[in-house]
Amino acid sequence: MRDTIRFLRRGEIVELDNVGPTETLLDYLRLRLGQTGTKEGCGEGDCGACTVALGRLVKGRLVYQPVNSCILLLGMIDGAELVTVEDLAQDDRLHPVQRAMVDLHGSQCGFCTPGFIMSLFTLYHAENVTQTRKTVTDWLAGNLCRCTGYRPIVDAALETCFQATDDAFTWRANETREQLQYLADSRDIFVGDGDSFFSAPATLDGLAALYGQHPDATLIAGGTDVGLWITKHLRELPKMIWLGRIEGLDRVEDSPSGVLIGSTATYTATEKAVTGLSEDLGELWRRIGSKQVRASGTVGGNIANGSPIGDTPPALIALGSTLELQSVEGSRAIALEDFFLQYGRQDRKPGEFVTGLFVPRLSANxxxxxxxxxxxxxxxxxxxxxxxxxxxxxxxxxxxxxxxxxxxxxxxxxxxxxxxxxxxxxxxxxxxxxxxxxxxxxxxxxxxxxxxxxxxxxxxxxxxxxxxxxxxGTAPGDIRISSRRGADNDRAA
Structure with a gap:
């Protein structure tokens, strides 16, 4: 077991042993380090002023994704590379995204600018994206500019983000991959004591044992809702168990019969698979939150949270999905609609947690x-x-x-x-x-x-x-706000 969290920043490994169970990444940056480039705006993951980038290995590739640091717990960046707006410029040379924002007058009052720059930094490093205005506006849907300065910001993105990458993060990518591989150990994390702790088990058995001992602990996957319990509801949550290090819990398995989604698989990670099930499902995924929310938020977390206005459960219920649950006593599967008993109450026994979801594929008729x-x-x-x-x-x-x-x-x-x-x-x-x-x-x-x-x-x-x-086929023409590709392909005959 490890009693610290570890992450990479500016090419160096940072190790912390004093991590509060509800300490956010934003508070760490601003209050502990005094680095105020990352702004606090809405405090709920809507405005994007607090956006930073996390680099992680995805099937061996180094991938940078934007996240809302205001609702992301500090402990949840374990094993990742942290990049903030202070990290982009090298000596006197601005990052290409920063230079484009300056040259094209993309900053007005400046409060939102660091968040925009960090979102564009992740677009700059994204793979297989099409150079269109729609791509940029989708990418920036989670960043608000209250001065309505979107046009020059979009122009800066179009000029810069679709070229071959040429920055310090590209130059040291091989070294970064090696360091992230080193950080990816298989030890459980437990920082604190029996009354107050941040924990991150590395295995399902470890999670079952810990949650069995502390059924009053809060389970957190992406934190896009639990984060608001902390920042808006001001709830005291002394025991926090993060599921993000459990091997295999983020699986996405596509088969002829359907798609199996592990409970910590994010919306970003599952988007391609669910779009293969239905174009409508893929469009729904695209409209859930923002790039920042989809990079952190998980399908399993949305279900386990049990919100009556959660976007994914109705669609998954209509498709006939099955939910997997596990505890120290074993595992079981139930129809997804049977999981929701009443407002704020789900069919989940003490010490039991969601491990995955199976979504069946549509038949020909x-x-x-x-x-x-x-x-x-x-x-x-x-x-x-x-x-x-x-x-x-x-x-x-x-x-x-x-x-x-x-x-x-x-x-x-x-x-x-x-x-x-x-x-x-x-x-x-x-x-x-x-x-x-x-x-x-x-x-x-x-x-x-x-x-x-x-x-x-x-x-x-x-x-x-x-x-x-x-x-x-009796609909009067296209009655969709957004076009639906292949709309006639799944028409039942």
Whole structure:
């Protein structure tokens, strides 16, 4: 066991033995080191002013990803290379991204500038990206400029980020890989004592044993929600267990039957696999948070958290996904919809944790659609999330799975609407009416700051009609905000 965390910065290994269980990376940089280039803005991972880059080995490749340091625990950078805005310039030579921002006047008040530069640094080092304005705006969706200075920032990215890399991080990449390989040991981490600690087990058995001893501990994977418990709710969380070092828990296995997703696999790591299951699922993934959130946030964490407005559970429920759980007593698998019992309560026994998820592939006679409705298109919490899988034989809907988020205290299937849709004719909209009415008995939504109950119900009914219209081919042209590639490829016949 190791009682320190270790990471790489400026070519040197940093080792810390005084790591508080809820100490954030941002606080470490600003309060301990006095390095205030990284800014504190929203404190919840929305504005991007606190963005830094983490370098990690992914299948032997050195990959830099942007993260929100305001909600990332300091202990979670163990084994990574940390890069902040202070690290980019070499002697008197600005980094190419910094130079482009200066030359093209990409900085106005300057508060958000370091975060933009760090996001662009990761784009500069990204592989297989297309040089388009859309690529840049997607990459910068998690960075706010309150001076509305986006045009010169995007111009700086287009001029710089798609050229061959030529910076100190490229020059010493081989050395960095060797150092990161050295840091990747297989020891458990435990910093603190039995009453207050940050821990990072290296194996599932180690996690099961530790969590069995401390069932009151907080499990953290990506921290994109737990971080807000600390920064916004000001909760005391004295025992923290990070799952990010457990070998194999980040697996993504694609097979003819479906995709197996380990509970610490991030949205970034799973995006390609889920897009292969459905273009709609891939578009949903792209709209979850920002690049920073998707680089840290995990699919398993989104499920285990049990939020009624989590984006992924309705879509995964509609696809018939199965959840894996484990404890010192063994493992078990349950249907994903059975995991959510009521608001804030899941079918998880003391000492039990989520280890993975299996998402089955669509059969030839099935079609799937999912839609996220939110006030902002990018980086927003959904008001209503609707997901639909229809099984069609000879023009008749013989089975359906319909799931919604934001309509109840948990992500939930619309069982009455599913029954009412059985036997409906795909090409005859008049046979869909009973299912629309049945939704009224499936849900009794609440009114909150995101939407009224009436809006939610009307939207849920409209989304069901939209899914049926798209699949049947009766939709009036393109009714998507964003184009849907290969929309006709999964139409059931």
């Amino acid at each position: 099935q079609a799937f659609r999912c839609y996220k409705i939110s006030k902002r298109f990018d980086q927003d919490i959904s008001s209503v999330m609707g997901a639909f899988r229809f099984t069609v034989e000879e023009g008749l809907i013989v089975a359906s799975r319909i799931a919604y988020g934001g309509m109840a205290g948990t992500p939930m299937r619309a069982s009455n609407a599913e029954k009412a849709l059985s036997g409906a004719e795909l090409d005859d909209p008049s046979t869909w009416g009973d299912a629309m009415k049945a939704l009224l008995s499936d849900f009794d939504p609440l009114t909150d700051m995101r939407a009224s109950a009436g809006y939610r119900m009307e939207t849920a009914r409209a989304l069901l009609a939209k899914a049926l219209m798209e699949i049947s």
